[in-house]
Amino acid sequence: MPNRGLKRAILIAMLASWASKTFLRKSGETISGRVLLGLRPSAIQELAVDRKIVLVSGTNGKTSTTRFLTKILRQLGPVATSESGSNLAWGIASSLMSPEEYAVLEIDELHLPSILAQTNPKVVLLLNLTRDQLHRMHEVKRVAEKWREIAELATEVTFVVDVDDPYVNYATATASKVIRISFGGRSHPDGAVCPQCGMYLRWRDGIYDSDCGLTNRSYDKKYEAVSAGERNAILANVAAGHFGAQWLTANPGELERTITKEIGEVESVIRLTKNPASWTEALTSVTSKDIILILNSREVDGIDTSWLFDVSFEILRGRNIFVTGERALDLQYRLHVQGIEALSSENYESAMRSFSPGTKVQVLSAYTAFFELSR
Amino acid sequence: MLSIVRIHNELLGTYGDRGNADVLAFRAHLNGVGAQVIDVSYNQPLPNSADIYLMGGAEDAAQSLSLHDLKSSGQLASAISNGAILLAICAGFQIIGESFINAQGEEISGLGLLEVTTRPGEPRCVGDIKIKSPLLDVELTGFENHGGVTTLGTGVTAFGQVIVGRGNGDGRTDGAYSGNVFGTYMHGPVLARNPELADLLLAKATGLASINYVDELAIEYAQWRRKVTK
Numbered sequence: 001m002p003n004r005g006l007k008r009a010i011l012i013a014m015l016a017s018w019a020s021k022t023f024l025r026k027s028g029e030t031i032s033g034r035v036l037l038g039l040r041p042s043a044i045q046e047l048a049v050d051r052k053i054v055l056v057s058g059t060n061g062k063t064s065t066t067r068f069l070t071k072i073l074r075q076l077g078p079v080a081t082s083e084s085g086s087n088l089a090w091g092i093a094s095s096l097m098s099p100e101e102y103a104v105l106e107i108d109e110l111h112l113p114s115i116l117a118q119t120n121p122k123v124v125l126l127l128n129l130t131r132d133q134l135h136r137m138h139e140v141k142r143v144a145e146k147w148r149e150i151a152e153l154a155t156e157v158t159f160v161v162d163v164d165d166p167y168v169n170y171a172t173a174t175a176s177k178v179i180r181i182s183f184g185g186r187s188h189p190d191g192a193v194c195p196q197c198g199m200y201l202r203w204r205d206g207i208y209d210s211d212c213g214l215t216n217r218s219y220d221k222k223y224e225a226v227s228a229g230e231r232n233a234i235l236a237n238v239a240a241g242h243f244g245a246q247w248l249t250a251n252p253g254e255l256e257r258t259i260t261k262e263i264g265e266v267e268s269v270i271r272l273t274k275n276p277a278s279w280t281e282a283l284t285s286v287t288s289k290d291i292i293l294i295l296n297s298r299e300v301d302g303i304d305t306s307w308l309f310d311v312s313f314e315i316l317r318g319r320n321i322f323v324t325g326e327r328a329l330d331l332q333y334r335l336h337v338q339g340i341e342a343l344s345s346e347n348y349e350s351a352m353r354s355f356s357p358g359t360k361v362q363v364l365s366a367y368t369a370f371f372e373l374s375r
Numbered sequence: 376m377l378s379i380v381r382i383h384n385e386l387l388g389t390y391g392d393r394g395n396a397d398v399l400a401f402r403a404h405l406n407g408v409g410a411q412v413i414d415v416s417y418n419q420p421l422p423n424s425a426d427i428y429l430m431g432g433a434e435d436a437a438q439s440l441s442l443h444d445l446k447s448s449g450q451l452a453s454a455i456s457n458g459a460i461l462l463a464i465c466a467g468f469q470i471i472g473e474s475f476i477n478a479q480g481e482e483i484s485g486l487g488l489l490e491v492t493t494r495p496g497e498p499r500c501v502g503d504i505k506i507k508s509p510l511l512d513v514e515l516t517g518f519e520n521h522g523g524v525t526t527l528g529t530g531v532t533a534f535g536q537v538i539v540g541r542g543n544g545d546g547r548t549d550g551a552y553s554g555n556v557f558g559t560y561m562h563g564p565v566l567a568r569n570p571e572l573a574d575l576l577l578a579k580a581t582g583l584a585s586i587n588y589v590d591e592l593a594i595e596y597a598q599w600r601r602k603v604t605k
Binding site for chain 1: 385386388389390391392393394397398401417418434435436437439440499501502503518520562563564567590592593595596599
């Protein structure tokens, strides 16, 4: 039972959230967390006591996996979670204000150690680690290192991991309780060097071996999965299985972050893309002849665009492509160097108006643009 | 046929620098010069007869592996003495220097192709960078992300004077060059953001006095980055 000081802080935080929603028309979600942590810095710790908490982290797929895992666990009872994907301390505090026994929380990669220490979760689900927002993360290895330090100390926590990702495997190699899942058949875009010993990682048909012994040859269970979304759905089920939840099969595309939007009689499916790995994954799903690509470079998008050259856009050859967003020119020139010509458009709406009625357009969109289009 | 060797991209490919080879080949083609990109990975024999060699940025362990391989083969030095051009970015720039300090704090001797030494510095240099190089009339732009402070010896010239950013860590100079060996901290990739630099390397490699084809999109892109990098 929360004590009086915490209760008072929660009340004020809820009031602030209500005011923000009512008068400023904001979501109110981070405001309540900010106020709560301002008044009560230990709130996350206190709110986490005696609850069944699952943390979800990784470079790509956090939000959709958190949503799906929440759906699975709701078979067992009510679940607190963040609907908006706010994955820093404020968002966590705000999600935990909801008193349900279960909580599924999406955690930013760099914040995982601190949130793990504060929440004492039952299960931590680690999806993947690839290059993202390097201006903030600096190096992939650095993030894996931070995870490993905390994972080793968290002897009561069960980690559910994709062992085919050498960074995730490394991060949990010294943890006490790990469920290692393998899907096989994939390499890793940043996986040339063993994160554990720094030697060249030997890859063959999705299997890696290092001189130091780091490998995905040993795993607890192997599953078949074609897309990142399918893999994440399986990992979510394994994590939920820890609590005895029944296996839930995801609908096709359920774990891809897409929205649909129509302008005139042009229909578009907009998919979130944010780094080389997620662009590469999203490009494999391109089937439409008509494409819009949107690139921004605000903080969460990653402020640099050099990585565009690490993505092959070959699948777009011969399609009708519009580029837009604050870094549209970076995209247009990158495609140009690959011999693929795109037209530049002022914004998403004007690009949509360039298509004739009845066209079904596929849109790949940077993070910040995706959120603007979601509103 | 112009041959462009991309060295250890799986190790030195953290930051899109593979695009430098793509841009060179692309602009060579636009100018009617045939060009091929040869990817040489770790522990594969490095040819010493190519025209242009390219190295990119890397994380620490990858940097050490790449250096170890290049040191034991000795082929890169031999290619340079045969007149080849080398452009090395970030970790690649540190590798071709006299020495650098690795993640464990040990001093590692480099390939010695440029008289520079690198030690770790704080804070990390992260952000847009703009420089004025004595090699070109236009300003050059890129993106830097490194924790090195590089000191230039007397046998090299700074690749450029820093206008925006930190470059070699002191905020005054970026990179270094000597003869046909060029080092810089600029990602972007630097040849995509600065077609004039790409053409300079192509002109040197082909022996042509200048490269004449005008790719308007490349110019528009370069000019826009120059304008907004401040």
